[in-house]
Amino acid sequence: MTASARSGAARSSPAAWLLVQPVRFYRRWISPLLPPSCRFYPSCSTYAVEALTTHGALRGSWLTVRRLLRCGPWHPGGLDPVPPARTRVAGQSGAGSDQAHHTPAEE
Numbered sequence: 001m002t003a004s005a006r007s008g009a010a011r012s013s014p015a016a017w018l019l020v021q022p023v024r025f026y027r028r029w030i031s032p033l034l035p036p037s038c039r040f041y042p043s044c045s046t047y048a049v050e051a052l053t054t055h056g057a058l059r060g061s062w063l064t065v066r067r068l069l070r071c072g073p074w075h076p077g078g079l080d081p082v083p084p085a086r087t088r089v090a091g092q093s094g095a096g097s098d099q100a101h102h103t104p105a106e107e
Contacts, residue, residue: 015057023048039077044068050082 012020027045038044047067052060063082070080 012053013056016052016060019057019061020049020052023052039071039075040067040080041078042081044071047080047082054082054085 023045031045040047042050044064044067048060048064051063051067054060055063067080071077
């Protein structure tokens with residue numbers, strides 16, 4: 001696990017924490033029994049933990065599922081890092097972001 005995933009674990013949502021637990025179980029009890037065969041770096045389980053702790057339950061799950069679907073003989077593998085977290089511009093928030101562009105005289 002990367003340092004950013006470890007430090008992000010304390011800030012992740014309860015739903016993301018809950019989704020990380022089966023991955024940790026797999027890494028602790030099942031993965032040691034299997035031969036190393038991951039075609040990506042970082043491994044799929046490391047990617048899942050980092051995606052869930054960085055992006056939360058919804059987007060982290062989506063990124064993890066996309067990664068698992070790429071894990072097959074049809075894909076060459078290679079370096080596939082978790083994308084960085086999206087940052088919002090100050091004053092913009094979802095549907096009400098059009099208000100950030102108005103001056104007080106326009107309102």
